[in-house]
Amino acid sequence: MFNSLSDRLTATFKNLRGRGRLSEADIDATVREIRRALLDADVAVPVVREFAAAVRERALGVEVSGALNPAQQVVKIVNEELVEILGGATRTLRLAKVPPTVIMLAGLQGAGKTTLAGKLAHALKGQGHTPLLVAADLQRPNAVTQLSVVAERAGVPVFAPHPGNQGAVDVDIVIGDPVGVARDGVAYARDKQHDVVIVDTAGRLGVDEALMRQAADIRAAISPDEVLFVIDAMIGQDAVNTATAFLEGVDFTGVVLSKLDGDARGGAALSVAKVTGRPIMFASTGEKLTDFEVFHPDRMAGRILDMGDVLTLIEQA
Amino acid sequence: ARSGSPLGARLLAVLSRDHLTEDDWDELEETLLLADVGAGPAGELIDALRTRVRVQGVSDPAAVRALLREELIALVDPTMDREVRTDGAEPGTPGVVLVVGVNGTGKTTTVGKLARVLVAEDKSVVLGAADTFRAAAADQLQTWGSRVGVHTVRADRDGADPAAVAFDAVKHGKATGADVVLVDTAGRLQNKAGLMDELGKITRVVTREAPLTEVLLVLDATTGQNGMQQARVFGEVAGVTGIVLTKLDGTAKGGIVVAVQRALGVPVKLVGLGEGPDDLAPFDAEQFVDGILG
Ligand SMILES: Nc1nc2c(ncn2[C@@H]2O[C@H](COP(=O)(O)OP(=O)(O)OP(=O)(O)O)[C@@H](O)[C@H]2O)c(=O)[nH]1
Ligand SMILES: Nc1nc2c(ncn2[C@@H]2O[C@H](COP(=O)(O)OP(=O)(O)OP(=O)(O)O)[C@@H](O)[C@H]2O)c(=O)[nH]1
Ligand SMILES: [Mg+2]
Ligand SMILES: [Mg+2]
Numbered sequence: 001m002f003n004s005l006s007d008r009l010t011a012t013f014k015n016l017r018g019r020g021r022l023s024e025a026d027i028d029a030t031v032r033e034i035r036r037a038l039l040d041a042d043v044a045v046p047v048v049r050e051f052a053a054a055v056r057e058r059a060l061g062v063e064v065s066g067a068l069n070p071a072q073q074v075v076k077i078v079n080e081e082l083v084e085i086l087g088g089a090t091r092t093l094r095l096a097k098v099p100p101t102v103i104m105l106a107g108l109q110g111a112g113k114t115t116l117a118g119k120l121a122h123a124l125k126g127q128g129h130t131p132l133l134v135a136a137d138l139q140r141p142n143a144v145t146q147l148s149v150v151a152e153r154a155g156v157p158v159f160a161p162h163p164g165n166q167g168a169v170d171v172d173i174v175i176g177d178p179v180g181v182a183r184d185g186v187a188y189a190r191d192k193q194h195d196v197v198i199v200d201t202a203g204r205l206g207v208d209e210a211l212m213r214q215a216a217d218i219r220a221a222i223s224p225d226e227v228l229f230v231i232d233a234m235i236g237q238d239a240v241n242t243a244t245a246f247l248e249g250v251d252f253t254g255v256v257l258s259k260l261d262g263d264a265r266g267g268a269a270l271s272v273a274k275v276t277g278r279p280i281m282f283a284s285t286g287e288k289l290t291d292f293e294v295f296h297p298d299r300m301a302g303r304i305l306d307m308g309d310v311l312t313l314i315e316q317a
Numbered sequence: 318a319r320s321g322s323p324l325g326a327r328l329l330a331v332l333s334r335d336h337l338t339e340d341d342w343d344e345l346e347e348t349l350l351l352a353d354v355g356a357g358p359a360g361e362l363i364d365a366l367r368t369r370v371r372v373q374g375v376s377d378p379a380a381v382r383a384l385l386r387e388e389l390i391a392l393v394d395p396t397m398d399r400e401v402r403t404d405g406a407e408p409g410t411p412g413v414v415l416v417v418g419v420n421g422t423g424k425t426t427t428v429g430k431l432a433r434v435l436v437a438e439d440k441s442v443v444l445g446a447a448d449t450f451r452a453a454a455a456d457q458l459q460t461w462g463s464r465v466g467v468h469t470v471r472a473d474r475d476g477a478d479p480a481a482v483a484f485d486a487v488k489h490g491k492a493t494g495a496d497v498v499l500v501d502t503a504g505r506l507q508n509k510a511g512l513m514d515e516l517g518k519i520t521r522v523v524t525r526e527a528p529l530t531e532v533l534l535v536l537d538a539t540t541g542q543n544g545m546q547q548a549r550v551f552g553e554v555a556g557v558t559g560i561v562l563t564k565l566d567g568t569a570k571g572g573i574v575v576a577v578q579r580a581l582g583v584p585v586k587l588v589g590l591g592e593g594p595d596d597l598a599p600f601d602a603e604q605f606v607d608g609i610l611g
Contacts (some may be wrong), residue, residue, distance in 0.1 A: 236541020
């Protein structure tokens with residue numbers, strides 16, 4: 001068994017050193033390995049298909065250079081293509097010209113939105129901002145309590161006029177008025193001169209029409225400067241369905257990849273970036289307030305294909 | 318290249334050729350890939366199917382699909398024992414169910430739903446809030462418990478020793494003659510050695526009071542190939558006896574459990590179909606496979 005794509009590619013090419021050009025058969029064998037590696041990394045099937053075709057195209061034109069063996073050469077192409085998609089439009093938070101900057105969080109259940117709210121607030125506070133958290137998830141049992149605790153840990157205030165689901169009523173019915181809470185939260189921030197407002201929303205499925213409409217209504221009510229779509233790095237093929245549903249539902253402006261401290265390869269990063277064209281802005285890397293960083297497309301490319309070692313070799317060549 | 322092969326083999330290949338196009342086969346394979354079955358298992362399934370189709374001389378794509386359905390159902394194995402063990406292992410001890418998994422999969426919600434099912438069966442239930450880490454985790458569990466009138470044993474402060482809380486919950490269950498104790502644990506990623514050690518300790522400490530009758534690993538249906546790693550490591554550390562596949566009410570199919578069941582022999586016992594208290598159901602192999610095949 002070969003562990004990484006780079007090992008497998010090196011094996012595919014072991015007899016090739018010194019030849020002038022890669023044959024079509026060599027390239028097909030390579031592209032098969034790349035396809036498999038991408039699928040093992042949970043990159044979405046349609047994205048794999050397109051990506052493999054693009055790599056094949058470029059590899060066909062390759063001259064084998066002296067410094068790199070063909071395996072390295074192809075890995076280099078793959079890496080460049082990956083970084084291009086992942087980092088095509090990297091950028092940082094867009095702040096409003098007239099404060100407050102309004103940031104809305106959205107995503108599937110359990111993706112890491114509430115935790116991210118705390119991390120963002122903590123980081124922004126460290127940069128001299130005065131963020132306010134808004135508890136607009138009234139659905140999940142004790143989501144409001146959770147955000148309040150997170151706010152306290154981050155040392156920022158929370159706007160939580162409604163206690164949310166405390167168990168007295170069934171979660172199947174809509175509790176309170178999350179749209180109203182979000183709207184009032186932004187008004188409150190303006191009034192109290194908070195320069196950033198972060199609105200936490202309930203987790204929802206892409207296929208849940210009623211809840212997706214609610215998310216769209218929240219967006220319409222607060223006209224956010226950023227709508228961040230939080231997605232779990234462990235997600236598999238469903239990434240495309242979900243990202244597409246949220247793109248249509250709330251038209252998110254950026255992506256946050258969560259739970260990157262795990263050992264999932266995180267192919268979803270590629271799927272989401274490719275399918276939605278929205279930039280991946282941040283990586284969430286743990287449960288603590290400070291486990292949060294700017295997204296690095298080059299690191300992610302190496303992670304998806306598990307080929308950090310080969311990249312180092314290429315850089316040295 | 319064919320010319321070198323013996324006549325008999327060549328003849329057989331021609332005579333027993335299947336009549337599906339490569340596109341048909343690709344489409345079948347993609348169906349499996351899109352359900353997160355994984356490239357390895359999907360490839361093997363399709364290869365096996367190709368052989369079978371050739372031998373049996375099946376030529377109609379619909380019939381081949383039916384064969385694939387058959388193979389998948391056999392793999393998922395409807396005859397597996399999927400009962401959730403909630404009866405005490407020894408006289409005078411409650412059944413003890415430990416719920417484990419990575420962050421945000423639906424552990425606390427599943428405990429809440431299970432409590433509801435057990436209470437409906439007239440069982441007396443105690444909940445243990447052994448997630449002392451996440452903000453308001455114990456409150457969340459207690460909310461679920463109070464809804465069905467079940468007591469929650471919890472620590473008096475954040476960051477308390479989760480093993481101690483789990484122990485106290487089981488002890489309380491034993492002392493009060495409860496039928497079942499359900500212990501909720503904090504989400505943890507399987508590559509975090511410290512947190513996995515902590516989980517190992519929880520299982521050891523609880524076992525001192527009463528044997529664990531069921532250890533449920535909660536897997537999120539949206540999880541991709543990492544689910545295998547989750548099942549492996551949690552299986553080693555906590556002795557997982559069953560899987561709960563949550564969030565099947567979305568578009569994700571949860572196909573990773575096919576490989577998990579095959580590799581580890583741990584059956585999926587329950588499925589989560591929503592956020593409400595009644596959205597928990599026994600796993601049904603045929604329904605699950607039909608979900609995968611669309
Ligand atoms: N290891 C790790 N855990 C994380 C990360 N982000 C969030 N979590 C954990 O994931 C779980 C879910 O996080 P939440 O922030 O509650 O997720 P959410 O999207 O608000 O969930 P809902 O509101 O229920 O939809 C919690 O246990 C968090 O501690 C991360 O980057 N790494
Ligand atoms: N749609 C759907 N959502 C679910 C299901 N099960 C749980 N959820 C939601 O998923 C989110 C996370 O559920 P929790 O029960 O808090 O998950 P957890 O595993 O306890 O999370 P941590 O303790 O933070 O690791 C919540 O928003 C739940 O309402 C399910 O079967 N379907
Ligand atoms: Mg939340
Ligand atoms: Mg929990």
